[in-house]
Amino acid sequence: LITVRHLSKTYHMGDVEVHALRGVSLEIARGEFAAIMGASGSGKSTFMNIVGCLDVPSKGEYLLDGVDIGKLDRDQLAGIRNEKIGFVFQGFNLLSRTSALENVELPMFYKNVSNAYRRDHAMEALKIVGLEDRWHHLPNQLSGGQQQRVAIARALVNDPSIILADEPTGNLDSRTSVEVMDIFQQLNEKGITVVLVTHEPDIAEYTKRNIIFKDGKIRKDTHVERS
Amino acid sequence: LITVRHLSKTYHMGDVEVHALRGVSLEIARGEFAAIMGASGSGKSTFMNIVGCLDVPSKGEYLLDGVDIGKLDRDQLAGIRNEKIGFVFQGFNLLSRTSALENVELPMFYKNVSNAYRRDHAMEALKIVGLEDRWHHLPNQLSGGQQQRVAIARALVNDPSIILADEPTGNLDSRTSVEVMDIFQQLNEKGITVVLVTHEPDIAEYTKRNIIFKDGKIRKDTHVERS
Numbered sequence A, B: 001l002i003t004v005r006h007l008s009k010t011y012h013m014g015d016v017e018v019h020a021l022r023g024v025s026l027e028i029a030r031g032e033f034a035a036i037m038g039a040s041g042s043g044k045s046t047f048m049n050i051v052g053c054l055d056v057p058s059k060g061e062y063l064l065d066g067v068d069i070g071k072l073d074r075d076q077l078a079g080i081r082n083e084k085i086g087f088v089f090q091g092f093n094l095l096s097r098t099s100a101l102e103n104v105e106l107p108m109f110y111k112n113v114s115n116a117y118r119r120d121h122a123m124e125a126l127k128i129v130g131l132e133d134r135w136h137h138l139p140n141q142l143s144g145g146q147q148q149r150v151a152i153a154r155a156l157v158n159d160p161s162i163i164l165a166d167e168p169t170g171n172l173d174s175r176t177s178v179e180v181m182d183i184f185q186q187l188n189e190k191g192i193t194v195v196l197v198t199h200e201p202d203i204a205e206y207t208k209r210n211i212i213f214k215d216g217k218i219r220k221d222t223h224v225e226r227s
């Protein structure tokens, strides 16, 4: 489903170059449940942004479902982002002047659906993360963990086939983390491919594959057998 | 040092009321090292914002070093915030259009010091968190964990007597988390009072007191004996 070959990303800042990714190659099959781990600054978010079609590599190839992403134009990329991929950002990236409900509805505005459908579907997603009675709150009227859950609900609302989640439990207490991981596990059991970045081994335990990044490369890639 | 009595905070949103804090009373002595834990939405950040003089309670008292904070005017509050307290925000709260160095320098602009002193002192703080060669980067040119470390450096730069840190390791891998907790431990050994919010038991292990919040109240308060 996801194939990357020699993926590299260099940021240029004046005369300084930051080599965020230095040749990453791997394949993630449909229906996998993988955790990406690694030190701060090792390239995890940069990798996720490229796989999520939010950024382009400096070198290398990325094929999604056999399609060469590097050959697509902006509209085609936006289409894939909205149809196939649900993305939970490390910093949540909620719109600060709109309610939790409107934030969750946002990915559905590209679809040809009624307002009622959009609202009901968004409320469903908020219910899944336990926030339906906060639908009218603005992000700054929500706790850190509540904002993170709104970001998770938004990633689920278009029924994506791939979920990319960058530190989805970083602001959640253990009980809410378990609830969120149960959600991801249930989605994975329905066939959805889930890739999440985490630095917590307890969270990685839920997954069946651990990919470790170090200095912009893959250091270790372990498939875990679970009974 | 920190005394709160019957601290309450209610948010009014139209005709809905959110009782974020429902009568919190406790004392934190000078030089303590405490962890605040509790479920998402249980009132931890609200409590920290009041103790950090960033917000006012709806009811109750807050005495800092014997001074009734409720009786101070805005300038006096700002003075205390800048002189006595170093605050690490759950969402980092970095200025997006200024460099890491300038973000760390910010608390020193209220002081009557030279530009050179300010810059050198800020570089020192960045060095402590391992980011001195990123001083010129903007926040969106830094990874999540790097942004968190800039927020930590900013909290240290005015040599505060109290550090309040809201989820300071939420975006950090285990090695960087250990480095940050070592920093807090060293500061505490020098006599600085450290109160941090965390949902990770491994982080709470570094502290000598665990305060558990539930539904806007203190559920449990345990002093830990360490050999």
Ligand SMILES: Nc1ncnc2c1ncn2[C@@H]1O[C@H](COP(=O)(O)OP(=O)(O)OP(=O)(O)O)[C@@H](O)[C@H]1O
Residues within 6 Å of the ligand: A140, A141, A142, A143, A144, A145, A146, A171, A172, A173, B011, B012, B013, B018, B019, B020, B038, B039, B040, B041, B042, B043, B044, B045, B046, B047, B090
């Ligand atoms: N400005 C606000 N307006 C309305 N409600 C708010 C506001 N800020 C916080 N709240 C609500 O107050 C309650 C406590 O929030 P708080 O941020 O203190 O929780 P928390 O314990 O820090 O949670 P987390 O672990 O998720 O960060 C939550 O229900 C939250 O939605």
Ligand SMILES: Nc1ncnc2c1ncn2[C@@H]1O[C@H](COP(=O)(O)OP(=O)(O)OP(=O)(O)O)[C@@H](O)[C@H]1O
Residues within 6 Å of the ligand: A011, A012, A013, A018, A019, A020, A038, A039, A040, A041, A042, A043, A044, A045, A046, A047, A090, B140, B141, B142, B143, B144, B145, B146, B171, B172, B173
């Ligand atoms: N827009 C940018 N411009 C310049 N450098 C960048 C930019 N974005 C990221 N970087 C740098 O690229 C490297 C990798 O960043 P990335 O965000 O992928 O790390 P990460 O593994 O997600 O870290 P964390 O665990 O701290 O979130 C870091 O050194 C970071 O400073």
Ligand SMILES: [Mg+2]
Residues within 6 Å of the ligand: A044, A045, A046, A090, A166, B143, B144, B145
């Ligand atoms: Mg990251």
Ligand SMILES: [Mg+2]
Residues within 6 Å of the ligand: A143, A144, A145, B044, B045, B046, B090, B166
């Ligand atoms: Mg909080």
